[in-house]
Amino acid sequence: MIASSRSPLIILVHLSVLLLVALWTLPTAGLLISSLRDKDQLAVSGWWTALSTSSQNLTGRASAPDAQVERDGKFVISGNLTEGGSAKVSAFGVRPMQPAAFEPGTAADIGDGQTLTVNEDGSYELVSPAKMEGTRGQRIFYTASVPPRFTLDNYREVLSAAGIGSSFINSLTVAIPSTIIPILVAAFCAYALAWMPFPGRAILIAVIVGLLVVPLQMSLIPLLRLYNGVGAFFGVPAKTYVGIWLAHMGFGLPLAIYLLRNYMAGLPREIMESARVDGASDFDIFVKIILPLSFPALASFAIFQFLWTWNDLLVAMVFLGTGNDELVLTGRLVNLLGSRGGNWEILTASAFITIVVPLIVFFSLQRYLVRGLLAGSVKGG
Structure with missing residues (x-):
């Protein structure tokens, strides 16, 4: 008489084989996915989050003072921190200890009468009542929700x-x-x-x-x-x-x-x-x-x-x-x-x-x- 159901030992063997295959395959798949991810996203989240939006604390810099233009008696520097990307800014700041001090769209007072506004799409506007001097732009800290990005730059x-x-x-x-x-x-x-x-x-x-x-x-x-x-x-x-x-x-x-x-x-x-x-x-x-x-x-x-x-x-x-x-x-x-x-x-x-x-x-x-x-x-x- 042939048993209609499989032996428990055979089922255990099959489950063990599936477990071994998973233990071998998952790290390899994770390594491949990680190697194709953007380096900024790879540094803050695991490979299993590769298809989800990640929140990142990023640092940018406004354009140098030589890019300022005079508008209505004030000097203005404008640009985009995300370089036209699809990231959404949720907070920003001008100090390393307070990277999320202001909400998007807020005109933040950064001293000397200057104000900095960073919008949700990453666009910013630095306004000063006097002409700005120096060779480097204002450093800006911001938190952004970045969609998944894959690239071959690592290879x-x-x-x-x-x-x-x-x-x-x-x-x-x-x-x-x-x-x-x-x-x-x-x-x-x-x-x-x-x-x-x-x-x-x-x-x-x-x-x-x-x-x-x-x-x-x-x-x-x-x-x-x-x-x-x-x-x-x-x-x-x-x-x-x-x-x-x-x-x-x-x-x-x-x-x-x-x-x-x-x-x-x-x-x-x-x-x-x-x-x-x-x-x-x-x-x-x-x-x-x-x-x-x-x-x-x-x-x-x-x-x-x-x-x-x-x-x-x-x-x-x-x-x-x-x-x-x-x-x-x-x-x-x-x-x-x-x-x-x-x-x-x-x-x-x-x-x-x-x-x-x-x-x-x-x-x-x-x-x-x-x-x-x-x-x-x-x-x-």
Whole structure:
């Protein structure tokens, strides 16, 4: 008898998956929305308010005294604080401690017989009985209700920064070989550990599992000293792409071998035995049978490895350097943020630029991710 309702466990699993999807999607969507918002609105409200009108405390300045005109025996300076925008002023003032001292349309006495009037649409009029002197205009504080504004200026500012293009190419030069090389090496090792019996195989598998928990920071300096020693012996420069490729290969091989070995060990034995009966060598079996069947596992590791190498900063700084020509994208954006202080618009746009390529890789290969992680689930017919 087939139950008409779903098992509570299945419902719980589905709800858990939906929760994980939401936890992953919402921050990404928030980052994208924030990167497209006006920098003034981004500084005062969260991304979830992007479609609502926000109240902002703003600062403007009247035109300089050289723009004054004489009208009815008085000198007048006029203009618009919102520059023709659709913001509505709800209050204004001339002192930082009292930014909302006057209502729109009120003629505020600012001293020396001068009056300032700011209207709801942002237009203002500064009237003085005597000719105004100086080189800077009167500072005006005002509170305005600003409708949502979206712009690409944040991306233009980041993408137009010096060196961004070369750093993007540097990151691709690091990430692509650092993903392909470990896969090629690990695939051969995984096949040998899964299907080729030899003395010490179990010990070697145990060592690989143990290497999975070795912290990168603990092995980084010894690896760098070893590489520099070998490089000096053969006359190879210390800061090269070869060095960082080898470093990423070393750090990525334990996971790659473990994942691929578990997957290959679960492939049907009958297929390989039939191939051997037909005279196929181990290399033929590996290339023509194992690799095509192991594509989900290869794609799964490729996702993890590419995400790690693309977002890496520590290994890139150690093995590649921090020179202007060698700096990867993450390092370039860190420098950009450091020179711009805490500008949120730069931070959000920079962060989204760094995740665009990983998102493309993930969504291109995500259908193989679960199949590859469920190593050993394939059974022969």
